[in-house]
Amino acid sequence: MTQIVTPRLRLRHARPDDLAALHVVLSDPRATRCWSTPPHGSLEETQLWLDGMIAGNAAGSDDFVIERDGVVIGKAGFWRLPDVGYILHPDHWGQGLASEAVGAVVDHVFTARPVDALSADVDPDNAASIRLLERLSFVRTGSAERTWNVGGEWKDSLYFGLRREAWAGRLNSAS
Numbered sequence: 001m002t003q004i005v006t007p008r009l010r011l012r013h014a015r016p017d018d019l020a021a022l023h024v025v026l027s028d029p030r031a032t033r034c035w036s037t038p039p040h041g042s043l044e045e046t047q048l049w050l051d052g053m054i055a056g057n058a059a060g061s062d063d064f065v066i067e068r069d070g071v072v073i074g075k076a077g078f079w080r081l082p083d084v085g086y087i088l089h090p091d092h093w094g095q096g097l098a099s100e101a102v103g104a105v106v107d108h109v110f111t112a113r114p115v116d117a118l119s120a121d122v123d124p125d126n127a128a129s130i131r132l133l134e135r136l137s138f139v140r141t142g143s144a145e146r147t148w149n150v151g152g153e154w155k156d157s158l159y160f161g162l163r164r165e166a167w168a169g170r171l172n173s174a175s
């Protein structure tokens with residue numbers, strides 16, 4: 001099984017026993033403020049979500065739970081290429097951990113898959129996510145209104161993309 005180790009994190013494929021830890025993340029209204037669903041109201045809802053993640057990985061997707069010191073604190077990766085998705089429990093925000101995790105899955109997927117470009121769909125109110133993507137060299141590619149209906153409220157989207165050449169250029173300028 002693929003796993004990715006970064007200085008502070010281990011990213012691995014999800015397992016059935018990740019249910020409780022992922023529910024803690026996905027039921028937190030702070031974490032889901034700009035997410036595609038309202039906070040999970042039951043373990044059953046998280047179970048369905050986790051089943052989808054496990055099935056996706058079995059079918060070859062590159063989606064990972066994020067472990068810090070052996071505890072699952074979120075997820076990062078590609079349930080369906082080329083769209084990246086990530087979420088961390090708020091206790092772990094503001095320490096560069098999402099940048100570390102998302103940077104690692106981006107490097108992994110460009111290295112392991114013949115994909116030309118990656119994409120992201122972000123709520124315009126999600127300043128942290130926008131900043132994270134820009135730091136990883138994603139650029140804005142477009143926008144659309146009323147793209148997601150989350151719990152009865154319409155949300156807009158900003159679209160971002162990262163082309164393989166830009167990713168490679170970032171790696172070269174870092175070395």
Ligand SMILES: CC(C)(COP(=O)(O)OP(=O)(O)OC[C@H]1O[C@@H](n2cnc3c(N)ncnc32)[C@H](O)[C@@H]1OP(=O)(O)O)[C@@H](O)C(=O)NCCC(=O)NCCS
Binds near residue numbers: 030034085088100122
């Ligand atoms: C988006 C999210 C993953 C960021 O996690 P994080 O670990 O706090 O991110 P990082 O610490 O790596 O910070 C990324 C960048 O955003 C900046 N940032 C963090 N919080 C910010 C905020 N509230 N406002 C503006 N910028 C912010 C950081 O300073 C950093 O930029 P820098 O490298 O120039 O300093 C986290 O807030 C989260 O899980 N949110 C809920 C789920 C979500 O919105 N997912 C994305 C859906 S598109």
